[in-house]
Amino acid sequence: MGAISDGFFESIRLLFSLDPYIYDIIAVSLRVSGIALFLSTLIGVPLGALLALSRFRGKQVVTALLYTGMGFPPVVVGLFVFLFLSASGPLGSLRWLFTVKAMITAQTIIAFPLVAGFTMAAVASVDRNLLRQLRALGATKLQASWAAIREARVGVLVAIIAGFGGVISEVGAVMLVGGNIEGRTRVLTTAIVLETRKGNFGVAIAFGIVLLLITFITNLAMLYLQKRQLLEEE
Amino acid sequence: MKYVIQVTLISVAMMLLSAGCQTTDPAPRSSIMLATTTSTYDSGLLHYLLPKFESRYGIKVEVMSLGTGAAIELGKSGDCDVILVHSRALEEAFVSQGFGTERYDVMYNDYVYIGPRAANALRESEDLSRALAGMVSYMEQNATSFLSRGDNSGTHNMEMSLWPKAGLPDFADKAWYLSIGQGMGDTLVAANEMGAFTLADRGTYLAMQNNLPNLQIVFEGDDALFNPYGIIPLNPDKHAHVEYAAAMLLVEFFVSEEVQADLLAFGVADFGQPLFFPNASK
Numbered sequence: 001m002g003a004i005s006d007g008f009f010e011s012i013r014l015l016f017s018l019d020p021y022i023y024d025i026i027a028v029s030l031r032v033s034g035i036a037l038f039l040s041t042l043i044g045v046p047l048g049a050l051l052a053l054s055r056f057r058g059k060q061v062v063t064a065l066l067y068t069g070m071g072f073p074p075v076v077v078g079l080f081v082f083l084f085l086s087a088s089g090p091l092g093s094l095r096w097l098f099t100v101k102a103m104i105t106a107q108t109i110i111a112f113p114l115v116a117g118f119t120m121a122a123v124a125s126v127d128r129n130l131l132r133q134l135r136a137l138g139a140t141k142l143q144a145s146w147a148a149i150r151e152a153r154v155g156v157l158v159a160i161i162a163g164f165g166g167v168i169s170e171v172g173a174v175m176l177v178g179g180n181i182e183g184r185t186r187v188l189t190t191a192i193v194l195e196t197r198k199g200n201f202g203v204a205i206a207f208g209i210v211l212l213l214i215t216f217i218t219n220l221a222m223l224y225l226q227k228r229q230l231l232e233e234e
Numbered sequence: 235m236k237y238v239i240q241v242t243l244i245s246v247a248m249m250l251l252s253a254g255c256q257t258t259d260p261a262p263r264s265s266i267m268l269a270t271t272t273s274t275y276d277s278g279l280l281h282y283l284l285p286k287f288e289s290r291y292g293i294k295v296e297v298m299s300l301g302t303g304a305a306i307e308l309g310k311s312g313d314c315d316v317i318l319v320h321s322r323a324l325e326e327a328f329v330s331q332g333f334g335t336e337r338y339d340v341m342y343n344d345y346v347y348i349g350p351r352a353a354n355a356l357r358e359s360e361d362l363s364r365a366l367a368g369m370v371s372y373m374e375q376n377a378t379s380f381l382s383r384g385d386n387s388g389t390h391n392m393e394m395s396l397w398p399k400a401g402l403p404d405f406a407d408k409a410w411y412l413s414i415g416q417g418m419g420d421t422l423v424a425a426n427e428m429g430a431f432t433l434a435d436r437g438t439y440l441a442m443q444n445n446l447p448n449l450q451i452v453f454e455g456d457d458a459l460f461n462p463y464g465i466i467p468l469n470p471d472k473h474a475h476v477e478y479a480a481a482m483l484l485v486e487f488f489v490s491e492e493v494q495a496d497l498l499a500f501g502v503a504d505f506g507q508p509l510f511f512p513n514a515s516k
Contacts, residue, residue: 180414198307198386199307
């Protein structure tokens, strides 16, 4: 019990001490996951909408692959990104391994199937008649698709939340491809692993609190947006 | 309802299967937990020695492989039964604070500086300070780095203690110094990828060198690189639940003449040289 309460008080002290070590790690975490989420949204939302709205040969296969991607173990993504970016791998000349670029790559690969999968489900549930009407009124295919995404925006928002949840709390892939380098690629999750192993439970708890707060605030913000949209619709 | 029945049947089947596995596996009578450093584990030494102990005494040894700092913390919190680590000052403090009963010498190995193959000239360095000075100028000229374990392990503590001896007390502020907070194996893999320098125990390096084509030993042999290991059973007065008797059996096993001879033979077949040198006092 002592270790837990001591660690808790130590963590509160650390959070208010403005220790640059802690704030560097928070900054790297937000940067990596933020950029990865942006890229995942850029890829995942159009892909999900495309799969929901169009019919083409092999759609089933692509959908099955996407669902596999949604459940893909992040550490396996990390392994593949590592192998590709390794000095002896096909993309070794980029020299991205053990940089934030490698971490963003891995997190984007982890998050975009989540974003695409949930977007697909949301857009597919939009009323077909609405789309037919829009087309009849002269909307282009692209305009009709955009309208469908707008109509399904709550679901798309959930898709983005799911993507963010998937990456901000992920540890295996970023440890492998980022290397947990202090001041460069150390993020909240890898720092928690390291500090726990070192027996610095206070620091580990402090990072845990920050990680929980970030997820909580993000979800709160997204829910708020969602609610505002629902009110607008009424 | 049908679904519930199916799920129940499957769960029961799985339980029966797992129970079946347990009975076919001859379960040892008891087990102890050994908290140790990544170097004894990654080098394969424990895989080489422990099966003999386990079959002789019917005691399974569960190994937690961590940095020395973390292994000692596990000992302090009573989450293991015995520790095998290498940081003399931390070990002595551990015993004097009453967490362990006594420290026993087991063996030693040595540390080697590892670096990119291109840094061949460093191998001619006469002593530690010249080697480190040469390394620093190489890193500055070639924009490469030194990877520090940064995990409060024995190797990390040793690495930090060596810079000031070479007249570089402000090493941690340098752009070339990267603290990666990972185990020995991970650090060597990262150094291999980055063409970086690091400090490693010889055992782990030799055991992994086939996977480290871009690296070589760039400096070795200085007295300051000597690395003794001690084994300490936890004090049952501090944590009543520890398996003291079984832990003492393991200690006696490690310091026995037979196992001390096994230690010296370990690695010779694979690497042409021993990885650890026995030094238990008789």
